[in-house]
Amino acid sequence: MKAEQNTSMDILLKGIWKENPVFVQVLGMCPVLAVTNSVINSIVMGFATTFVLVMSSFFVSLFRKLIPRQVRIASYIMIIATFVTVAEYIIQAISLEVHKSLGAFISLIVVNCIILGRAEAFASKYPVKEAVMDALGMGAGFTLAVLSLGVVRELLGNGTLAGVSIMGPSFEPWSIMILPGGAFFVLGAWLLFFNWLRERAKRQQERVMV
Amino acid sequence: MHMHGTGHHHPSAGEGGDEVSSWRMILTMGTIGLLAGLLIVVTYQLTLPIIEQNKAQYLQRAIFDVLPGASRKRAFIVEKDGRLRPEQGKEKHGYKVYAGYDREGRLVGIAIEAKGQGFQDVIQLIYGYDPEREVIVGMKVLESKETPGLGSKIETDPEFIANFKALEVKLKPDMSDLEHPLEMVKKGQKTAAWQIEAITGATISSRAITHILLKSSREILPLIRKNLDMLKQEAP
Numbered sequence: 001m002k003a004e005q006n007t008s009m010d011i012l013l014k015g016i017w018k019e020n021p022v023f024v025q026v027l028g029m030c031p032v033l034a035v036t037n038s039v040i041n042s043i044v045m046g047f048a049t050t051f052v053l054v055m056s057s058f059f060v061s062l063f064r065k066l067i068p069r070q071v072r073i074a075s076y077i078m079i080i081a082t083f084v085t086v087a088e089y090i091i092q093a094i095s096l097e098v099h100k101s102l103g104a105f106i107s108l109i110v111v112n113c114i115i116l117g118r119a120e121a122f123a124s125k126y127p128v129k130e131a132v133m134d135a136l137g138m139g140a141g142f143t144l145a146v147l148s149l150g151v152v153r154e155l156l157g158n159g160t161l162a163g164v165s166i167m168g169p170s171f172e173p174w175s176i177m178i179l180p181g182g183a184f185f186v187l188g189a190w191l192l193f194f195n196w197l198r199e200r201a202k203r204q205q206e207r208v209m210v
Numbered sequence: 211m212h213m214h215g216t217g218h219h220h221p222s223a224g225e226g227g228d229e230v231s232s233w234r235m236i237l238t239m240g241t242i243g244l245l246a247g248l249l250i251v252v253t254y255q256l257t258l259p260i261i262e263q264n265k266a267q268y269l270q271r272a273i274f275d276v277l278p279g280a281s282r283k284r285a286f287i288v289e290k291d292g293r294l295r296p297e298q299g300k301e302k303h304g305y306k307v308y309a310g311y312d313r314e315g316r317l318v319g320i321a322i323e324a325k326g327q328g329f330q331d332v333i334q335l336i337y338g339y340d341p342e343r344e345v346i347v348g349m350k351v352l353e354s355k356e357t358p359g360l361g362s363k364i365e366t367d368p369e370f371i372a373n374f375k376a377l378e379v380k381l382k383p384d385m386s387d388l389e390h391p392l393e394m395v396k397k398g399q400k401t402a403a404w405q406i407e408a409i410t411g412a413t414i415s416s417r418a419i420t421h422i423l424l425k426s427s428r429e430i431l432p433l434i435r436k437n438l439d440m441l442k443q444e445a446p
């Protein structure tokens with residue numbers, strides 16, 4: 001990959017589509033499977049992760065020349081853990097109910113490998129502006145991914161979207177969808193769909209070249 | 211862990227090629243730690259008053275939810291020796307019960323907090339007790355981590371919540387125990403006023419609620435009955 005082609009916009013967009021952290025890199029599966037049982041949970045988890053991603057990428061990039069290689073992972077983890085703690089307090093201040101329903105998964109953002117992965121693979125090697133763009137793109141890609149699981153699971157598993165009844169009172173919810181098993185089914189279906197799209201685009205490109 | 215997943219890996223200084231003194235590593239980690247600590251303390255201080263206010267509001271709403279007809283409340287502290295005394299100002303510690311009064315100042319009931327083991331983690335709840343009729347008049351789960359969609363129905367299922375509109379918790383004359391201990395039955399099989407109908411598919415969580423209520427009512431209701439005269443006065 002040529003570095004000079006990486007304009008800010010490309011960096012931002014690649015996280016959403018070409019290198020989507022969930023659907024392409026298949027990273028951060030724990031929150032993707034665990035908290036996508038409702039739309040609200042998905043949105044909050046997506047935003048919290050994006051916040052941590054952007055802030056930690058910013059500081060990792062800012063300090064990248066000062067942090068010795070030998071202690072870089074420990075330093076990144078410290079920076080990430082700090083912003084996760086900050087995010088947890090903020091969520092608690094905004095809504096206790098949301099904090100309650102996400103439970104331990106907010107603290108577990110610390111071990112989301114998307115964040116450490118971006119710090120190590122990108123933010124520690126690029127200037128602040130690119131690092132923040134990359135984090136924003138990856139965060140948006142992650143948010144879209146958890147949201148696409150959350151929408152399907154809440155709609156089928158509870159007949160609602162963000163708590164608003166969609167399917168009507170006669171709808172019999174598929175309880176499996178909001179249980180862990182449903183998360184695997186929906187993730188599998190989305191992966192299948194995105195890979196099919198990608199394959200089709202590749203085939204069309206080949207046809208044009210021929 | 212998957213680190214170089216995206217092909218942006220630039221050739222950088224070889225592993226271990228550049229020697230760095232130990233004290234520089236310690237200094238770096240120490241500085242980051244110090245800054246991190248500062249940031250966390252500042253956030254904690256800024257959000258603490260809002261979080262405490264949220265918690266107080268949440269509890270306040272729950273108290274009036276489980277005591278239908280109440281419009282005012284007064285907190286009492288349960289002392290370790292089993293006596294009750296009115297709360298003075300805002301006390302942070304001690305086990306509290308809340309007496310609710312209607313507009314005329316009559317005692318409507320007492321809201322009692324209780325907790326116990328659920329399916330996955332501790333369930334915290336609050337329930338309202340009407341000493342006049344000796345029934346539980348409301349129950350609300352304050353905190354639980356039950357399975358979403360199944361156990362979590364203890365918070366949302368209207369039929370389950372309807373169990374706690376007039377649940378008999380009559381004490382024996384000597385107050386040693388309940389006349390009829392609370393028990394759980396399958397859905398649709400309720401025959402007596404002290405039975406709780408379980409949620410289909412969430413038997414463990416339903417049983418947990420039954421146990422928490424039974425244990426708490428055995429412990430607290432005798433205390434409440436002994437101190438009823440004090441609880442009936444809204445103003446000190």
